[in-house]
Amino acid sequence: MTLTDRQQLSYIASQAADARLNVELETEGMTLNIGPQHPATHGTLRIIARLDGEQVVWAEPVAGYMHRGYEKLTEVRTFPQVTSLINRIDWLGSFANEVPFILAAEKLMEIEAPPRAQVIRTILFELSRIANVSLFLGDLGVQMGAITPVFLAFRDREYILNLIEGATGGRFHPNFDRIGGLKDDLPKGWIQETKGAVKKLEEFCDTIDDLLFGNEIFQSRMRGIGVIPADIAKDYGLSGANARASGIDWDLRRDQDLPLSYDLADWKVWTHPDGDSWARCWIRLQETRESCKIVGQLLDQIPAGPVMTKVPRIIKVPEGEAWVATENPLGEMGYYVVSKGGLGPFRVKIRSASFNNISIVPWALKGVYVPDIITILASLYFILGDIDR
Amino acid sequence: MAQLSDDTQTPQGDTAPAALPGDGLREGIVDTLRNDIGEALLDTLLKPNDDLWVRVSTESWLATGQALKAAGFTYFCFLSAIDWMPSPFGNSQDDPDDEPKQIDMTIKQGYTGGETRMQVFARLTDIDRHVGITVKADVADDNQVVDSWSQLFAGANWHERECHEMFGIGFNNHPDLRNMYLPGDFEGYPLKKDFPLLARMVKPWPGIVDVEPMPDFEEAADAPAAEAPAGAIEGAES
Amino acid sequence: MLAQLAAEFPGWYPEWNIPYWLMSILRVVGGLVAVLLPAGGIVYIFLFKMMSFMQSRLGPMEAGPYGSMQLLAEVGKWMQKEDLAPDNADVRIYKMAPLIVLLSTFLLVVVVPFGPQAYFTNFETGIFYALAVASISVLGILIAGWSSANKYSLLGGLRAGGQLIAYELPMVLATLGVVIQAGSMNLNRIVEVQNTGEIFGIGLIGNPFVITQFIGFLIFMIAVQAELTQSPFDMPIAESELVSGYMTEYSGFRFLIFFIAEFATAGVFGFIASVLFLGGWGVPFTWFGWEGISDVAWWMNFVGPLIMFTKMFALVGVIMWVRFSYPRFREDQLQTFAWKVLIPLALANTAATAILKVVF
Numbered sequence: 001m002t003l004t005d006r007q008q009l010s011y012i013a014s015q016a017a018d019a020r021l022n023v024e025l026e027t028e029g030m031t032l033n034i035g036p037q038h039p040a041t042h043g044t045l046r047i048i049a050r051l052d053g054e055q056v057v058w059a060e061p062v063a064g065y066m067h068r069g070y071e072k073l074t075e076v077r078t079f080p081q082v083t084s085l086i087n088r089i090d091w092l093g094s095f096a097n098e099v100p101f102i103l104a105a106e107k108l109m110e111i112e113a114p115p116r117a118q119v120i121r122t123i124l125f126e127l128s129r130i131a132n133v134s135l136f137l138g139d140l141g142v143q144m145g146a147i148t149p150v151f152l153a154f155r156d157r158e159y160i161l162n163l164i165e166g167a168t169g170g171r172f173h174p175n176f177d178r179i180g181g182l183k184d185d186l187p188k189g190w191i192q193e194t195k196g197a198v199k200k201l202e203e204f205c206d207t208i209d210d211l212l213f214g215n216e217i218f219q220s221r222m223r224g225i226g227v228i229p230a231d232i233a234k235d236y237g238l239s240g241a242n243a244r245a246s247g248i249d250w251d252l253r254r255d256q257d258l259p260l261s262y263d264l265a266d267w268k269v270w271t272h273p274d275g276d277s278w279a280r281c282w283i284r285l286q287e288t289r290e291s292c293k294i295v296g297q298l299l300d301q302i303p304a305g306p307v308m309t310k311v312p313r314i315i316k317v318p319e320g321e322a323w324v325a326t327e328n329p330l331g332e333m334g335y336y337v338v339s340k341g342g343l344g345p346f347r348v349k350i351r352s353a354s355f356n357n358i359s360i361v362p363w364a365l366k367g368v369y370v371p372d373i374i375t376i377l378a379s380l381y382f383i384l385g386d387i388d389r
Numbered sequence: 390m391a392q393l394s395d396d397t398q399t400p401q402g403d404t405a406p407a408a409l410p411g412d413g414l415r416e417g418i419v420d421t422l423r424n425d426i427g428e429a430l431l432d433t434l435l436k437p438n439d440d441l442w443v444r445v446s447t448e449s450w451l452a453t454g455q456a457l458k459a460a461g462f463t464y465f466c467f468l469s470a471i472d473w474m475p476s477p478f479g480n481s482q483d484d485p486d487d488e489p490k491q492i493d494m495t496i497k498q499g500y501t502g503g504e505t506r507m508q509v510f511a512r513l514t515d516i517d518r519h520v521g522i523t524v525k526a527d528v529a530d531d532n533q534v535v536d537s538w539s540q541l542f543a544g545a546n547w548h549e550r551e552c553h554e555m556f557g558i559g560f561n562n563h564p565d566l567r568n569m570y571l572p573g574d575f576e577g578y579p580l581k582k583d584f585p586l587l588a589r590m591v592k593p594w595p596g597i598v599d600v601e602p603m604p605d606f607e608e609a610a611d612a613p614a615a616e617a618p619a620g621a622i623e624g625a626e627s
Numbered sequence: 628m629l630a631q632l633a634a635e636f637p638g639w640y641p642e643w644n645i646p647y648w649l650m651s652i653l654r655v656v657g658g659l660v661a662v663l664l665p666a667g668g669i670v671y672i673f674l675f676k677m678m679s680f681m682q683s684r685l686g687p688m689e690a691g692p693y694g695s696m697q698l699l700a701e702v703g704k705w706m707q708k709e710d711l712a713p714d715n716a717d718v719r720i721y722k723m724a725p726l727i728v729l730l731s732t733f734l735l736v737v738v739v740p741f742g743p744q745a746y747f748t749n750f751e752t753g754i755f756y757a758l759a760v761a762s763i764s765v766l767g768i769l770i771a772g773w774s775s776a777n778k779y780s781l782l783g784g785l786r787a788g789g790q791l792i793a794y795e796l797p798m799v800l801a802t803l804g805v806v807i808q809a810g811s812m813n814l815n816r817i818v819e820v821q822n823t824g825e826i827f828g829i830g831l832i833g834n835p836f837v838i839t840q841f842i843g844f845l846i847f848m849i850a851v852q853a854e855l856t857q858s859p860f861d862m863p864i865a866e867s868e869l870v871s872g873y874m875t876e877y878s879g880f881r882f883l884i885f886f887i888a889e890f891a892t893a894g895v896f897g898f899i900a901s902v903l904f905l906g907g908w909g910v911p912f913t914w915f916g917w918e919g920i921s922d923v924a925w926w927m928n929f930v931g932p933l934i935m936f937t938k939m940f941a942l943v944g945v946i947m948w949v950r951f952s953y954p955r956f957r958e959d960q961l962q963t964f965a966w967k968v969l970i971p972l973a974l975a976n977t978a979a980t981a982i983l984k985v986v987f
Contacts, residue, residue: 032778039867054782054958064570071555072579075476076586076594107439143867144954145858151682217859217954234516236544237465250464250516257438321499323440323512323523325466336512336523338471338499351467351512359547370782371957374868388570 010367043384059365093132132329181308222278226376237356240331245279277379354386425456451536462513465542555580665894673947708879715776725884727767742931783872787863798850800973818907833911897939
């Protein structure tokens with residue numbers, strides 16, 4: 001496994017520190033508990049870090065303070081009921097959680113949503129990505145003591161939440177996706193309003209680009225910090241922007257064939273060769289812009305027709321197994337659904353993005369300084385519900 | 390630190406979707422794998438234009454991982470297990486006052502079959518060829534241990550910890566099989582089917598009182614209207 | 628000071644023979660005003676309102692007109708809270724630490740002149756005293772960090788120690804240029820020199836040192852930003868890393884004292900900076916035909932404080948503006964910046980000033 005120069009140095013330093021400790025009993029490492037209640041972990045993640053001065057010698061994340069046992073709970077729910085559970089996995093982009101599960105169920109039932117529903121699904125999917133990542137962009141400043149961006153993020157994210165509420169009735173947990181389509185059609189005037197909001201979000205991206213990414217201190221805090229090479233990223237199963245920031249050109253929206261309407265829009269997958277914290281944040285900024293672009297284009301291409309295909313009143317999913325993953329705001333989120341032909345799933349394995357993304361933390365934090373813990377964690381971007389499920 | 394790229398040099402990915410893998414590619418993958426691990430490849434299933442499942446023997450679990458990684462499946466997606474035993478508690482949605490249903494307890498495995506109650510399965514992705522594969526292996530009922538992939542894929546470390554804690558499956562050569570979510574002294578393996586969901590044991594599913602006959606559904610006409618008393622707790626305590 | 632006033636201008640309050648006890652009371656009240664008024668003003672104007680407008684929100688609006696009584700409500704809230712100390716804390720010095728920090732602020736304001744005679748004391752080596760006393764707050768912060776028995780506090784306290792010492796040096800060196808140019812360490816003399824000075828023979832605006840000592844001014848303001856542990860140098864507090872640094876364990880009125888000290892010190896450094904670089908309480912003496920400080924009219928003792936407050940608020944406004952817009956450095960970047968950039972620059976500035984002083 002390749003190590004960066006800094007990590008090798010820190011390893012040597014830690015060995016030397018241990019040697020001194022044993023021989024002279026002069027220095028003593030300090031174990032710092034970051035979390036479970038700590039402003040930087042935005043949730044209940046706990047990180048145990050062993051420090052030599054301000055340098056991390058060893059770090060270990062402890063998850064599980066929010067484990068809700070969704071994989072067990074899905075086994076006592078019917079298929080339509082599961083969506084209300086999995087809404088709570090990544091609570092900032094809830095709608096995006098529902099889509100892969102519904103697609104997996106549809107795959108097993110061998111039905112497909114009507115074209116109109118597919119386009120609307122894609123639009124809502126991207127809106128929830130914007131809602132999620134725009135908060136990330138604002139929060140990025142807070143992690144480094146710049147408090148202004150987060151208020152701008154909350155202000156502009158509100159437009160998106162209002163739209164999601166307008167279409168689905170729920171701001172945070174829409175629970176709108178149904179097997180075979182959508183619960184409802186779009187309300188009147190929604191498309192026009194969305195166009196305005198998307199413009200505002202594009203402006204927000206420009207503001208953040210200027211305010212945060214253009215800031216020299218921000219750059220000096222992020223560039224060259226927490227470098228993750230591509231092979232390490234693949235080994236750990238990093239996905240989403242984290243993988244693309246390491247130069248892995250891999251986007252599930254583009255690279256697989258799902259009944260979603262991404263091919264109707266003209267957009268790009270951004271990658272960055274550096275693999276550092278800066279690259280991860282920058283990729284997310286570009287992704288938000290691309291999402292705005294996708295939404296803007298798809299709004300003009302919503303076909304007429306029903307939003308729900310014909311499905312039986314009581315949904316029984318035929319026996320089989322299906323794996324569907326989508327490119328969620330946090331990365332690759334997939335559901336391995338096993339059905340035994342009953343009303344509910346027999347087993348659902350939820351592959352959430354943050355679980356893999358955060359498992360690299362012990363590797364990535366070796367040898368960094370305490371302030372870098374915060375920026376690396378922030379740039380890896382996790383949501384606690386997505387780790388613990 | 391190495392040279393940092395400038396934003397303007399940032400390469401951009403393709404706009405057009407890449408060519409999706411055909412079934413020919415998947416068949417080739419199966420052939421390569423059969424070459425590498427031989428008889429250990431027990432069963433395969435290729436759903437046209439969908440996905441690929443293979444089942445390998447328990448002993449060759451690690452060898453399969455190595456062979457697949459060498460064949461280009463370098464991206465680790467997830468690793469978990471399935472308990473194929475039907476739950477003795479049903480789906481916990483039945484009316485506790487009803488006759489207890491007869492639950493068929495025969496173990497029936499899913500795709501690519503199997504002989505044991507527990508199976509581990511993992512998914513790997515080949516990012517260059519845009520193809521994924523689901524690998525399964527039986528876990529012997531009397532000795533629930535398989536080889537660890539954590540040396541092969543660093544990301545498997547956490548997945549195996551989770552799998553150990555939820556299913557009680559051991560992993561040889563795993564550096565650290567501590568509990569991930571549950572307290573260290575927790576007894577039982579929650580995702581096993583015979584682990585009762587206690588919340589449902591003490592209080593029946595509140596949704597059952599909502600069951601009402603639906604006029605336009607044929608079965609509803611035949612079935613008697615389910616009138617579960619609101620406080621039907623006695624039956625659930627057994 | 629009123630005694631001097633009375634001696635100086637017998638016509639204005641002829642019968643006033645201020646006894647020592649009354650003068651002491653007046654000094655105490657004056658000191659409280661000079662410390663608490665800036666603190667309250669800064670908190671309301673900048674922390675509550677300016678920050679809110681920068682972040683497209685309104686800020687406090689309920690308590691009093693436009694939320695102007697918000698600070699009183701906050702103080703009331705803090706006073707009611709329990710005065711907690713951690714079990715393992717070294718309780719005696721733990722409780723002392725905020726007082727030491729606030730004490731250094733009060734000691735600092737002692738030398739600041741607000742008018743020709745309106746000062747608390749008039750040390751010959753006023754600026755030397757100010758710089759020396761300013762470092763007392765480091766002690767309080769270190770004590771707070773150590774005695775809290777909290778790892779975050781300890782890290783924060785040590786960071787603060789390293790940072791404040793590192794930035795003391797450029798501050799001293801930046802001041803040195805002013806002292807060389809003024810030829811005195813007395814703050815009133817520095818004010819006089821600036822207001823009687825001329826730029827190329829034009830005395831219209833005097834010669835505020837911000838023009839000749841612009842580099843010194845910049846270094847001084849950056850160092851002040853760091854001394855006040857305001858963003859981008861706020862890693863001793865670093866709420867996203869160290870929870871709240873050395874103040875993590877403090878609650879109730881002890882936290883309030885830290886809070887007041889933070890903003891009062893900002894005010895006092897604003898005063899000192901305006902004395903050193905912006906001409907202090909004075910207006911250019913040529914406007915009224917004054918030759919030196921002894922000619923200055925008596926009413927400058929009342930206008931002077933107003934001028935000082937205006938300049939102070941302008942300077943603190945810049946400090947706060949930077950605070951609200953910048954993310955923070957990392958600890959090693961901060962030290963690099965101090966030792967490799969600011970100190971050589973300040974040394975060069977001092978040397979250049981000295982050479983020019985000799986040449987002209």
